Amino acid sequence: MRILSKSVLIPILALLVGLGGGFVLGGYGEAKKTEPESNEIFEELVLSHSALSTTEFTQYLKLVRQGHADRLPFLLEIRLDSSLLDLARTYTPERDSQGIAARALAMARDYRAAYPHQSDTPWVAKEVQAALALKTQPAESPAKSSTTSE
Amino acid sequence: MRILSKSVLIPILALLVGLGGGFVLGGYGEAKKTEPESNEIFEELVLSHSALSTTEFTQYLKLVRQGHADRLPFLLEIRLDSSLLDLARTYTPERDSQGIAARALAMARDYRAAYPHQSDTPWVAKEVQAALALKTQPAESPAKSSTTSE
Numbered sequence: 542m543r544i545l546s547k548s549v550l551i552p553i554l555a556l557l558v559g560l561g562g563g564f565v566l567g568g569y570g571e572a573k574k575t576e577p578e579s580n581e582i583f584e585e586l587v588l589s590h591s592a593l594s595t596t597e598f599t600q601y602l603k604l605v606r607q608g609h610a611d612r613l614p615f616l617l618e619i620r621l622d623s624s625l626l627d628l629a630r631t632y633t634p635e636r637d638s639q640g641i642a643a644r645a646l647a648m649a650r651d652y653r654a655a656y657p658h659q660s661d662t663p664w665v666a667k668e669v670q671a672a673l674a675l676k677t678q679p680a681e682s683p684a685k686s687s688t689t690s691e
Numbered sequence: 692m693r694i695l696s697k698s699v700l701i702p703i704l705a706l707l708v709g710l711g712g713g714f715v716l717g718g719y720g721e722a723k724k725t726e727p728e729s730n731e732i733f734e735e736l737v738l739s740h741s742a743l744s745t746t747e748f749t750q751y752l753k754l755v756r757q758g759h760a761d762r763l764p765f766l767l768e769i770r771l772d773s774s775l776l777d778l779a780r781t782y783t784p785e786r787d788s789q790g791i792a793a794r795a796l797a798m799a800r801d802y803r804a805a806y807p808h809q810s811d812t813p814w815v816a817k818e819v820q821a822a823l824a825l826k827t828q829p830a831e832s833p834a835k836s837s838t839t840s841e
Contacts (some may be wrong), residue, residue: 552705559709567717591777628739
């Protein structure tokens, strides 16, 4: 093996040391930069969500207090539909390790079986049907894995 | 100014080039690593929020369908209280550049003025009072700045 001369080796080593040090510093800098940014995004999300909830619940309550409580079920069914669409769009068994989404879906499925409701908007009605039919991990019988020997 | 010899200058330059390149690569690597991670956290948030909404709206609707619609206003007032607490906790004028939170708060303030309600839990009642009294940017009269000459 040919040994590299000192005049070539030292700059190469310096370059490697620099690359390594720079890589660590750059990664650290970026991590520090995105960390408070993520927190800020999270707080902004909480604020915008709480603003929407404040508006929503105030409007429901105004309807009730002004004697229009009969309009409420219609609005609540729309909100249930939109929650089901969001749930189905984002569901993966990995994201739902606690089975909270699976239980919520099962509850909605039972409710809609007992009190059928369908959106007036055809694509919403269709998507909601698909969402309700979604197969989730904990919704499959836990006994199944002990009876089959796979 | 004394000129550095080539044998010193080249390794220093190599070190600097390495540091610069490494810094960029490290930052890029970290950004690439946290980017899909943030998206994943966001999707998880949407899933868990939609699961909670699905449960919540199903329960409201079950109450209505089972003839207990009279219990709904009490539950909606609790949800309005909790939304107001979240809003007040996270509000800053910078985060609310569109004034959505300010308008939501103003709407809730008008509603509670017309239909007073107070939580049975003393600290919640107190915090909600404070939330409703929160000064927000767009809630301050826009005419004020043109009449005062500060």
